[in-house]
Amino acid sequence: GESVGLHLPTLSVQEGDNSIINCAYSNSASDYFIWYKQESGKGPQFIIDIRSNMDKRQGQRVTVLLNKTVKHLSLQIAATQPGDSAVYFCAEDSPLSGGGADGLTFGKGTHLIIQP
């Protein structure tokens, strides 16, 4: 969706360095944000999520930061490894017509490239 976007389509980092992938969103009423990782030839896989009542959430080697003031979301990957090479998507909750389903609006993705 157009309301969720990424600043850079490609990010190249050295193996072992930290990676920061950024995402901007436009709907200030969004309550839920999620990061997905998509490796070549595979479907997107859940990495980490965060609700709007939080500023930061940590997982294993990953941290998501949410700045509601500027409507900005970032994913930090510590000590980047070759296996981190993938396309990363952010997504925010979006209302869907019809009952029962809760939707996500996806950004266009950032391709993370790991340099040896």
Add this chain to the structure above:
Amino acid sequence: DVKVTQSSRYLVKRTGEKVFLECVQDMDHENMFWYRQDPGLGLRLIYFSYDVKMKEKGDIPEGYSVSREKKERFSLILESASTNQTSMYLCASSFLNTYEQYFGPGTRLTVT
């Protein structure tokens, strides 16, 4: 472990053919989704369903239809395939009233 499977990884069809893409999930999810993924455009929602026999249009439903006869299965149908429907098709599922969606591996469809 949630598992979402799609019937084919790669599919090649001719223009005008009727195409069926099948998706099955084994986690008793109420919601199921069909997306297409194109370079530079990200994931775009085609159709979704929140219950058996229920279906709702997403952002780009034109040229597609869906069927949900059983809770675990959600089919995407291209009534008459066209070359502009060449794409990666992703199925996803989730529990009712939750946002986290689980994706299948995708079907890369080429229409010639």
